[in-house]
Amino acid sequence: MKTAILQSDSQPEQSLTAPDLNPEALSRSLLDWYQISGRDLPWRKTRDPYKIWISEIMLQQTQVKTVIPYFDRWLNLFPTLETLANSQLQSVLKAWEGLGYYARARNIHKAAIVIMERFSGQFPDTLEHAMLLPGIGRTTAGGILSSAFNLPLPILDGNVKRVLSRLINLPVPPDRSLAALWEISESLVPLNQGRDFNQAFMDLGATVCIPKMPNCVVCPWNCFCKSYNLGVQNQRPMTEPKAPVPHKTIGVAVIWNSNQDNSILIDRRKPEGLLGGMWEFPGGKVELGETIPECIKREIQEELGIEIAVDEFLMTIDHAYSHFKVTLHVYHCHHLSGIPQTIECDEIKWVTLSELNEYPFPTANLKIIQALQQSGSRFPVSP
DNA sequence: AAGCCGTGGTT
DNA sequence: TAACCAAGGCT
Structure with a gap:
């Protein structure tokens, strides 16, 4: 406690935010x-x-x-x-x-x-x-x-x-x-x-x-x-005004390998950044004037270097990340040509439906796995 | 130093 | 229902 003498000819030394607490x-x-x-x-x-x-x-x-x-x-x-x-x-x-x-x-x-x-x-x-x-x-x-x-x-x-x-x-x-x-x-x-x-x-x-x-x-x-x-x-407490979060539309591919035995292509994301080190179904952002199947075919060509055919629609998933929102449009696809390259990811694997459970996936992708395993999907997909 | 980084509970 | 926000740290 400061003495009255030391403070006698000035304002009490009390900062704006450190009041008299006991x-x-x-x-x-x-x-x-x-x-x-x-x-x-x-x-x-x-x-x-x-x-x-x-x-x-x-x-x-x-x-x-x-x-x-x-x-x-x-x-x-x-x-x-x-x-x-x-x-x-x-x-x-x-x-x-x-x-x-x-x-x-x-x-x-x-x-x-x-x-x-x-x-x-x-x-x-x-x-x-x-x-x-x-x-x-x-x-x-x-x-x-x-x-x-x-x-x-x-x-x-x-x-x-x-x-x-x-x-x-x-x-x-x-x-x-x-x-x-x-x-x-x-x-x-x-x-x-x-x-x-x-x-x-x-x-x-x-x-x-x-x-x-x-x-x-x-x-x-x-x-x-x-x-x-x-x-x-x-x-209280007071809060800062927050900026509205952007929304992205994403095309996602479940790529079946017709040569192998009912395997699906997954990739491991780079170790840093969003969902770093986690596995995912590949895909990317839909560009202006582009249909979702067009987007998926293009993204898979750009990111994995392979040609695929986009088949039937599987599901949509709305998901909120920390600083943006997405809608995932998921389609069954099948591999046509080319060997997958790790262009924008760290690793690529063909895995069976049950092997999917061994890899860490982010929550939005877990919903895709759940849908695939519930329906017992097989390639070629049929109604 | 302000933006990036997930998900689910709560209201 | 959509928004808020939680036992924050890193760059």
């Missing part, structure tokens, strides 16, 4: 609430930094309900950091299939190898070292190290940003005030209860201080919360 009162009331109302989650039964790390990565931009079955399956497939480091990236991506943001899986695999090689197989126990690992930023590092080692490191995830925005009635979107929010989060973590405090902080945001219609009546911080006491909690 960290001790806040942390104590939150920890008391957590003891009664905290969630019982699988990754809270352990202090193994490996398991906690996996949970933290899976939980990035992903809801708890979605993560739990993936987390359980993962630990059966890769029970230790060493088994993960010794696994193939394709197996890792298959375990991640459907979770999205596949760079997370690629980074986990890379990081596991780095930990084996640079950290003797021990997950790092300092912020500096943890943040050297791919896919681990300050929030994830703080989450892992506080949970595994009870270190008093702050976090600033979506929950904490929302809770703090309301607590101090932040008049700008939280991403405009990150430095101040980090400072507050850091000021609140008790030195000897980093684990419980951070978990409690996120629970508060996930179960009480939720995005719409927060349940302020049961909030342990309602007496401290500026937004609540001004009745403006539904107007």
Whole structure:
């Protein structure tokens, strides 16, 4: 606390976003609430930094309900950091299939190898070292190290940003005030209860201080919360206006090989970028004035260097990615001539209907596989 | 530093 | 129903 003498002839040193908080009162009331109302989650039964790390990565931009079955399956497939480091990236991506943001899986695999090689197989126990690992930023590092080692490191995830925005009635979107929010989060973590405090902080945001219609009546911080006491909690946090997302029309080919035994052509996408490393049915964007069968024939010629015939329509799939939407128009096709070349992909394979299940596909493509396997499709396709 | 990067739950 | 948005990080 600054003394009156030091501040006597100037304005009180209070930044716009760091108001008069009482960290001790806040942390104590939150920890008391957590003891009664905290969630019982699988990754809270352990202090193994490996398991906690996996949970933290899976939980990035992903809801708890979605993560739990993936987390359980993962630990059966890769029970230790060493088994993960010794696994193939394709197996890792298959375990991640459907979770999205596949760079997370690629980074986990890379990081596991780095930990084996640079950290003797021990997950790092300092912020500096943890943040050297791919896919681990300050929030994830703080989450892992506080949970595994009870270190008093702050976090600033979506929950904490929302809770703090309301607590101090932040008049700008939280991403405009990150430095101040980090400072507050850091000021609140008790030195000897980093684990419980951070978990409690996120629970508060996930179960009480939720995005719409927060349940302020049961909030342990309602007496401290500026937004609540001004009745403006539904107007916080402020949000940036967002740009409308573009829409693309895509032609997709299920290419049957008439020479081989009912096999279908799939390709593996390049390791970086959208859906990097995942397998797919080939295709591409429909150009102006082009029919969908024309598009499919052209794209397959350009991307795989082969000639195909476009046969009967299979299905359409509407799908939303993070920054655009697509409509996939899927057609049965058959191979006419040429040997497939990896022009715009990393690998090409002819596989049977049942072998499709061994490869990691993005969700939109899984719907195509499901349709093919349900109908028991065979070439040549007949009604 | 603003855009890229998935999917499903919720309202 | 369409929009919002979730235990963010990387470039």
